[in-house]
Amino acid sequence: MELTDRVCVITGAASGIGAAGARRFAAAGARVVVADLQAEAAQGIAAEIGGLAFPVDVADEAAVEVLVAGTLARFGRLDLLWANAGIAGVRAPCAEQPAESWERVLRVNLTGVFFSFRAALRPMIEAGRGVLLATASVAGLQASAGSPAYHVAKAGVVMLVRHVARAYAARGIRCNALCPGLTDTPILDPFAEALGGREAFIARVLPTIPSRRVGRPEDVAEAALFLASDAASYVNGVAFPVDGGMAS
Numbered sequence: 001m002e003l004t005d006r007v008c009v010i011t012g013a014a015s016g017i018g019a020a021g022a023r024r025f026a027a028a029g030a031r032v033v034v035a036d037l038q039a040e041a042a043q044g045i046a047a048e049i050g051g052l053a054f055p056v057d058v059a060d061e062a063a064v065e066v067l068v069a070g071t072l073a074r075f076g077r078l079d080l081l082w083a084n085a086g087i088a089g090v091r092a093p094c095a096e097q098p099a100e101s102w103e104r105v106l107r108v109n110l111t112g113v114f115f116s117f118r119a120a121l122r123p124m125i126e127a128g129r130g131v132l133l134a135t136a137s138v139a140g141l142q143a144s145a146g147s148p149a150y151h152v153a154k155a156g157v158v159m160l161v162r163h164v165a166r167a168y169a170a171r172g173i174r175c176n177a178l179c180p181g182l183t184d185t186p187i188l189d190p191f192a193e194a195l196g197g198r199e200a201f202i203a204r205v206l207p208t209i210p211s212r213r214v215g216r217p218e219d220v221a222e223a224a225l226f227l228a229s230d231a232a233s234y235v236n237g238v239a240f241p242v243d244g245g246m247a248s
Contacts, residue, residue: 001229004029007075008228009067011058011116012085014041016185017135020217021082021224023049028225033071036085058085058112059104068119080228081120082133083113083157088190091147102149109153110160117164117175124173131228132175134161135220136239138247141179147191154179158239165237174236176227181243182206183215211244 008025012018014036022032026049036042039055046053052074056067071078089105090098113134124130139147140154157177164175182188182205192201202214223242226232241247 001225001231002029003080003225003228006030006079007033007071007077008080008082009033009035009054009071009078009120010082010084011035011056011067011112012135014038014045016187017180017183017217017220018082018084019045020221021084022046022051024218024221024225025228026051028229030080031075033067033074035067058083058116059107061115064112064115064119068123072123077127078120078123078130080131080133081116082135082224082228083116084133084135085112086135086153086187088187089147089149091191091194093145094148097148105149106153106156109150110156113157113160117160121164121168121173125168125171127172129172130174132161132164132173133224133227134175134177136161136177136179138179138181138241138243140177141239141241141247146194161239162237169236174232176232176235176237177239178220178224178227179239179241179243179247180220181215181241181246182209183217183220183242185217209244209246210248213244215242215244 008030013022013034032051034042034046035054035056042053056063086109090101136157137154139151140158161177192198195201220242
């Protein structure tokens with residue numbers, strides 16, 4: 001699977017799944033824009049892979065527009081955008097969920113995907129081609145008692161992806177969601193803190209995973225490469241679990 005010379009923007013690419021995706025896409029020949037709120041870390045990943053670092057807060061509509069405009073100015077095209085940036089929020093059920101945390105999680109994890117897709121769709125529609133990806137989660141497919149904002153946001157991402165796939169497939173644009181399960185990235189830490197730390201959290205969740213292991217960011221990156229590539233040219237509008245069977 002190759003992405004030779006394709007211009008790919010990945011948000012939240014300074015760490016975790018996004019960083020693994022940036023490395024994998026670059027290895028497949030893509031020109032990668034490493035977009036992240038953590039500007040210094042983004043610079044480090046970009047230097048490692050020969051990509052372009054771009055600071056962005058996906059919750060800021062204008063900043064996302066600048067990201068896409070800057071990519072077009074630099075490369076003259078945009079072939080793929082992977083809306084991967086996300087935050088954990090507060091692990092607390094509905095009655096105890098702070099309103100500000102609820103609003104921030106939805107703003108970053110769902111509205112940020114909307115801003116990213118909308119900005120990328122305009123040049124893609126003009127070009128008559130393009131690929132959009134979003135990082136949803138098994139939390140968007142199954143509920144739990146812990147974090148309503150995160151579940152609602154990720155479920156919303158799945159539905160947004162399905163909408164975009166239906167609305168723009170005839171214009172040459174594909175849109176799919178990745179749904180990671182328990183994956184070893186920094187986003188685990190806020191969830192784990194309420195349960196006694198990372199090891200305790202993993203021990204609690206591991207029995208629910210048929211594969212009996214924690215996912216790696218590289219597992220998700222490999223799935224993303226498939227969905228981004230021409231090998232998935234007839235795959236559109238799916239919520240693709242990368243979860244060791246957790247959602248089965």
